Structure formats: structure tokens, C-alpha cells
Amino acid sequence: MTAVDHRDAPAPFHATPVSDPPPTRRILLVSYIFPPNNSVGGLRWQKMSRFAAERGWGLDVICLAPEDVPVADPDRLRDLPPDVRVFGVRESAQPAFVRLAHAAWRAVRRVGRGAAPPASASNAPNATGAPRPSAPRPASLTREEIHDAGPVQQARRTYISYVNLAMMEGWARRAAALAARLVDPSHRVVISSGPPHLAVHDAGREISARTGLPFVMDMRDPWSLVKRVTEYFATPYYFRASAGHERRAVDAAALVVANTEAATAALRGLYPARAERMITVMNGSDEEPLPPATRDGRFVMAYAGNIYWDRDPRPLFRAVARVVRDLALTPAQFGVHFMGFVGEYDGVTLEQIAAEEGIGGYVRLTPPSPRADALRLLASASMLVSLPQDSVLALPSKIFEYSRFDAWLLALAEAESATATLLHGTSADVVDPADVEAIADAVRRRCLEHAAGVAPRAVDAEGRFGRARQAAILLDRLDEIIAPAPAAGHALARAGTRPRPPAHRTG
Numbered sequence: 001m002t003a004v005d006h007r008d009a010p011a012p013f014h015a016t017p018v019s020d021p022p023p024t025r026r027i028l029l030v031s032y033i034f035p036p037n038n039s040v041g042g043l044r045w046q047k048m049s050r051f052a053a054e055r056g057w058g059l060d061v062i063c064l065a066p067e068d069v070p071v072a073d074p075d076r077l078r079d080l081p082p083d084v085r086v087f088g089v090r091e092s093a094q095p096a097f098v099r100l101a102h103a104a105w106r107a108v109r110r111v112g113r114g115a116a117p118p119a120s121a122s123n124a125p126n127a128t129g130a131p132r133p134s135a136p137r138p139a140s141l142t143r144e145e146i147h148d149a150g151p152v153q154q155a156r157r158t159y160i161s162y163v164n165l166a167m168m169e170g171w172a173r174r175a176a177a178l179a180a181r182l183v184d185p186s187h188r189v190v191i192s193s194g195p196p197h198l199a200v201h202d203a204g205r206e207i208s209a210r211t212g213l214p215f216v217m218d219m220r221d222p223w224s225l226v227k228r229v230t231e232y233f234a235t236p237y238y239f240r241a242s243a244g245h246e247r248r249a250v251d252a253a254a255l256v257v258a259n260t261e262a263a264t265a266a267l268r269g270l271y272p273a274r275a276e277r278m279i280t281v282m283n284g285s286d287e288e289p290l291p292p293a294t295r296d297g298r299f300v301m302a303y304a305g306n307i308y309w310d311r312d313p314r315p316l317f318r319a320v321a322r323v324v325r326d327l328a329l330t331p332a333q334f335g336v337h338f339m340g341f342v343g344e345y346d347g348v349t350l351e352q353i354a355a356e357e358g359i360g361g362y363v364r365l366t367p368p369s370p371r372a373d374a375l376r377l378l379a380s381a382s383m384l385v386s387l388p389q390d391s392v393l394a395l396p397s398k399i400f401e402y403s404r405f406d407a408w409l410l411a412l413a414e415a416e417s418a419t420a421t422l423l424h425g426t427s428a429d430v431v432d433p434a435d436v437e438a439i440a441d442a443v444r445r446r447c448l449e450h451a452a453g454v455a456p457r458a459v460d461a462e463g464r465f466g467r468a469r470q471a472a473i474l475l476d477r478l479d480e481i482i483a484p485a486p487a488a489g490h491a492l493a494r495a496g497t498r499p500r501p502p503a504h505r506t507g
Helices: 040-054 096-111 153-183 196-213 236-252 263-268 272-277 314-327 350-356 371-378 400-401 418-423 436-451 469-480
Strands: 025-030 057-064 085-091 140-142 187-194 215-219 228-230 255-258 278-280 299-304 333-339 363-366 383-386 408-412 429-431
Touching: 025 153, 025 196, 040 057, 040 272, 057 153, 085 153, 153 196, 153 236, 153 363, 187 196, 187 236, 187 436, 196 215, 196 236, 215 333, 255 263, 255 272, 263 272, 263 278, 272 278, 278 469, 299 371, 299 436, 314 333, 314 350, 314 436, 333 371, 350 363, 383 400, 400 408, 408 418, 408 436, 418 429, 429 436
Parallel strands: 025 057, 025 187, 057 085, 187 215, 215 255, 255 278, 299 333, 299 383, 333 363, 383 408, 408 429
Antiparallel strands: 140 228
């Protein structure tokens, strides 16, 4: 390791109480998403930190600064164990060339503001002479769809993709620079957890190169193997750049962690020379207290999370419409409740989609809320829903959370997906996302059971999906690869002993 001058050590924006004596070994974690960020991606290490503490680890986290967090939940900071310090790195400012380009574009638009837009297939008059409604631009594209764009679209997407990657690289550099001021003899390993992959894994690789600490690359979702990306930078350039960054990180990693067996197998196929360094550590469910069920006799289907690009709610709404019609259900008897970033899908509001399917009066939407509110919603539901996703390698973390509630679980997933594999042999209803009739059959059957007084039981009542079991897999491997404690004459040890962490502080 390189000697570090701690006179300029950074201050955390949050620190939990210090044990007496303090831990002699610490993990340096780089995770862009971490509490107080309310995103579900932060739960993995929020919960993993407690098991690490039980093994004698302290934890220093470098994450997105709280000033830049879209939705914050301070309660999640209070869930952290002792000996955790959290440091923030601000989002990257737009590069100067981006600001200049935007200014030029605004000037061009002002000059041409009086010109009529050119006619196109989307805005040409229809047979009645009225303009056609503009088709919403797709929010995301698959690898196959990115080649359908014209040269102007390709140029726009490539430019935005380049800017996005440059901003992530900037965040990674600042995170690595902060780590250089923070690392001391107690740090034994650096772990990066993504997505966003480039920001954290580039930082983790750089920190490892500077300090000599073993580098562990934790992938909560696929990176180069992702099937779909946001439309704004869906270009061949994006996939090439992602593949290059991923390969450099994998080559530098002492351990690569994927969160499904399917993802691990795919990575081993892509990097056979590194296969022995790859393991699977799923998210798992937590043994935290659950709120009491507060059902009032109404059958409620609940979804708590975000509507991502590939999680089309239309087949579910279409199936629900059939059940409502077949069983003559009223909104007082049946409802669908979505909570999170669920306002729209593919540029169309969920209210509009529900209305088009004839169930507008049955669907309720709630914006992102504290985790406690989400848990109360799940406890009140008769059926919990996992929407479909394109990637068969990924597993929605909410599956584990859902599995602890006494509710029926409806998972819209392909037969060979990681979700279907996990839930095989359980009471969950796993249905092909495209089979509307099968979805309707599952919902109808559970509605009838509900009407007959049948009480649902948790899918994982036995606790076999527990996070503790998964955490043990990772922590056991850390014990095998961690850097040895520096000797008394080591350069970093000579730089001085680790200063006592600051008193408990929140911000």
C-alpha cells in the first residue's frame, strides 16, 4: 500500500456509533446507490453491512452525495450497524463542451422557431383533417432495435451516450480521489457495487491499483450483457464502451460477484480465464419485523418499486380487466395499488393505460414513499406482483421481499429466467408475461380462494431465501482474499495509526 496523509482525511456525512474497541479491519465500499437513497439498489449493502459487522468488519461507504439523491429516506441510515461511515461524492457537472453545445442548440431553435415542423408519419393530418397524436418515443431499446435508427438519431444517441459515460468516469475519478485520502492500515479490501457499473467499478479498480487492496466487483445486474438500455444512449458505442470497461474491471478483480446463478454462468462463459474468481451471492430476504396485516376484506394486488423500461404493465392490466368482468367485481371489492416511480411506462401514463384497458377506477398510484410505507402496503395486499423484465439473467430484489409476506405471489417471468428458477417448487404463480389468459387464470383463482376464506401463506415461510445465508458466502470468500494486516514497518503503518472515527453525525 501507499502511505496516506490523514491530516486531510474527509469527514463522513453520516457515521454510526463506534464500537469499543473499534474494529481492526474495514471494508471500503463504493456504491453509487446507498442510504439515504430510497432506491431498492441500496438495500443490498444496507442489509449486508449488519452481517459484516457481526464478523468484525467496519464499513466505509463512498456513495452519491445526499444533495443529489432523488428521493431520500433517513430511516434507512438508522438501520445501519455500528462502525459505518458514509461519504458522499457529488454528481458530475456537465462538461464545458456539453454546455457550449446546448447553448448553440438553443440559439438554433430560437432562430428557427417560426418555421413549421416538417410533416411526418406521426404528425400528418388524418382522414378527418385533424393532426394525428404524436406517438411517444420509446423509453428504452433492445440491442436489436438500436440499429433501426436513422443517422440523426444515431448521432444524437451517441453524443448523449458519450456525455453520460464521461460524467460517470468523472464521478469515478472523484470517488477514487476521496478514497486516497481515506484509506489507512485498517482497510483490507475495496468492494464496488453497481449499477451504475462504470462509475463504481472504475473507481474500485483505480482504488485497488493505488492502494494494493484486493478488488471485489459486485454486480447487482448485468453490465455488458444487459439486453435493454435507455433510448437516450442506445447505440453500438454504448455497448462497446461498456464491454471495454467491464473487461478491465474483471481482469483487475480478485473476486467477481453476480446475484443470480444465470448471471454467473453467463459471465464465466464470457471470461473463461476468470471463471474461478466468480461466485453467486443473491440478495435474499431479511428477518426484519414486518408490519401487521391490515386487510379489510378487499382483494388488493400490490406492486412496490419502479416501472422500468422493460416492465410493461399492460398484460397485467388486460388480465385484471378479464377477471373484473368475469367475476363482476367492483372497485370496493378489488383493486390494484402501485407505489414508487410508477407514473408512466414508455411515455404513456399508467392512468391512461388502465383507462384504455377498462380498469381506470380499479388502479391507484402512489409516488415514491419511505420504506415503512411500502412495507405497510405489502402487508395489506392479498397478492403481490412482480412485473416482467427482458433480462433472464437478473432477479428483481423485490421477489425476496415479497416472499416474506403472507400473500399470494404473482411473478410474470419466462420459464428459463432466474426468477422462475428461484421460485420453482414454491407456491408462487409464475406465468409467462405474454400469456394474458394464464395471468387472468392465476388472478381469478386467487380471487375465488380469497372469497372462500382461504388465507395466503408466505412463499418463503421456511426462510430458505434468507440474506444471512447469502452474506455468509461472500464474507467467507473475503476472508480468503483479504490483504494481510500491514507489518509494523510497512509504509502505511509508519504513516500513523488510524484516527478514531468522528462522533455520531448525520446530515
